[in-house]
Amino acid sequence: MAKHKIAILAQDHPGVLQRIAGLFGRRGYNMESITVGSSERAGLSRITITVAGDEREAEQIVRQLGKLIDVVEVAILRHRAVIARELMLVKLAAEPAKRPEIFAVAETFRCQTVDVGPRSVIIQVAGEPEKNDALLQLLEAYGILELTRTGETAMLRGE
Structure with a gap:
């Protein structure tokens, strides 16, 4: 199984990380790693999640994350340019x-x-x-x- 790095820019509010993690739990996806910290934009956090799966699963995760109200941007970081x-x-x-x-x-x-x-x-x-x-x-x-x-x-x- 391939590993995919998903970059998320989200509102820095209480409960945002819980909603993101909850989405993974509800959909049955496993996070291999997750890091969270401040971003270059005030009020926003940068979250990097590593998941294992095929390309289709990674794209599905990105679509689901994009529906969360506190998520401003979400994308798969392609390996060759990361x-x-x-x-x-x-x-x-x-x-x-x-x-x-x-x-x-x-x-x-x-x-x-x-x-x-x-x-x-x-x-x-x-x-x-x-x-x-x-x-x-x-x-x-x-x-x-x-x-x-x-x-x-x-x-x-x-x-």
Whole structure:
């Protein structure tokens, strides 16, 4: 199944996100990820939802979202012209002797070390989900204590 990124510009009012999520629940669609934040326009939020399905299903979701009163714009972001990133924080078991190895892996993936404790380190990385998945495979050997991912946020390239 293909993944589709849907960009939504919606009114920044209480309950808007609940109505959007409710639409997905009623229609039986699953969100793989959702990010929400302020947009360049006052009073509007930008929402990016990643869904798995075929092109027809993605188009149907867009049509249904477009009917919601608080939705100002909605579109599928086509993969070839999209910049997409996900933020990930990973807490690793890290005795002092293992840290140079962990830091070397982190540097290869352009991660930042954001915390160092007596027996753990936390690294931060922003990138495409596939890159983050590859990093996690390498880090599993060190013992992942905790993990959090934001979900993808995306926008079209160019003007």
